[in-house]
Amino acid sequence: AQxxxxxxxxVSVSEGTPVLLRCNYxxxxxxxxxxxxxxxxxxxxxxxxxxxxxxxxxxxxxxEAEFKKSETxxxxxxxxxxxSDAAEYFxxxxxxxGNQFYFGTGTSLTVIP
Amino acid sequence: DVKVTQSSRYLVxxxxxxxxxxxxxxxxxxxxxxxxxxxxxxxxxxxxxxxVKMKExxxxxxxxxxxxxxxxxxxxxLESASTNQTSMYLCASSFRTTHNQPQxxxxxxxxxxx
Numbered sequence: 001a002q003x004x005x006x007x008x009x010x011v012s013v014s015e016g017t018p019v020l021l022r023c024n025y026x027x028x029x030x031x032x033x034x035x036x037x038x039x040x041x042x043x044x045x046x047x048x049x050x051x052x053x054x055x056x057x058x059x060x061x062x063x064e065a066e067f068k069k070s071e072t073x074x075x076x077x078x079x080x081x082x083x084s085d086a087a088e089y090f091x092x093x094x095x096x097x098g099n100q101f102y103f104g105t106g107t108s109l110t111v112i113p
Numbered sequence: 114d115v116k117v118t119q120s121s122r123y124l125v126x127x128x129x130x131x132x133x134x135x136x137x138x139x140x141x142x143x144x145x146x147x148x149x150x151x152x153x154x155x156x157x158x159x160x161x162x163x164x165v166k167m168k169e170x171x172x173x174x175x176x177x178x179x180x181x182x183x184x185x186x187x188x189x190x191l192e193s194a195s196t197n198q199t200s201m202y203l204c205a206s207s208f209r210t211t212h213n214q215p216q217x218x219x220x221x222x223x224x225x226x227x
Binding site: 032034036041042043044045046049051052090092094099101103104105106 | 117119122144146155156161163169201203205207209213215216217218219220221223
């Protein structure tokens with residue numbers, strides 16, 4: 001069975017400090033993993049994806065994530081938070097059928113000026 | 114860039130009405146999906162389609178139907194709208210062939226049923 005757990009429902013950081021959003025997954029197969037961002041009243045935008053190539057994945061807007069198979073984790077990081085990073089973030093896993101995507105419940109990121 | 118376009122950003126309808134939500138994608142994706150998003154419940158899959166005229170139920174299909182007559186267009190139909198269908202509806206599309214292709218989302222339709 002496949003599942004995704006986002007360990008924090010809310011994260012607050014000060015502007016200019018690092019961001020860490022945590023994601024653990026469970027998968028019976030080699031997964032593909034994605035992070036999406038959703039700004040208020042908008043759809044989900046792809047930040048980055050892991051597809052079994054490099055374990056450290058760089059995405060848009062300075063975000064990156066590291067795939068750790070031994071820890072079944074795919075945490076999202078950014079060295080320095082910007083006010084525009086305030087949004088909801090979703091971790092998603094997909095398995096071999098290509099038709100099924102499993103979503104985490106989301107992490108709301110607040111950036112304090 | 115992939116573009117997924119949902120026909121309405123905001124929609125207000127009355128209970129009992131038949132409601133159509135339209136979604137069009139321009140990247141020749143085989144898969145198309147409809148989700149609803151509610152506070153505290155995350156994204157829940159209503160239906161998806163992996164080819165023209167093909168559909169499969171997701172986690173919460175009750176009260177909804179779908180239509181896919183052309184590859185680029187996927188419609189969600191609320192047969193008789195009820196207030197508990199007030200929600201944000203998100204359409205997505207993806208390639209079918211492998212699992213390492215992400216979904217691409219539209220901007221959503223915020224539907225209110227009065």
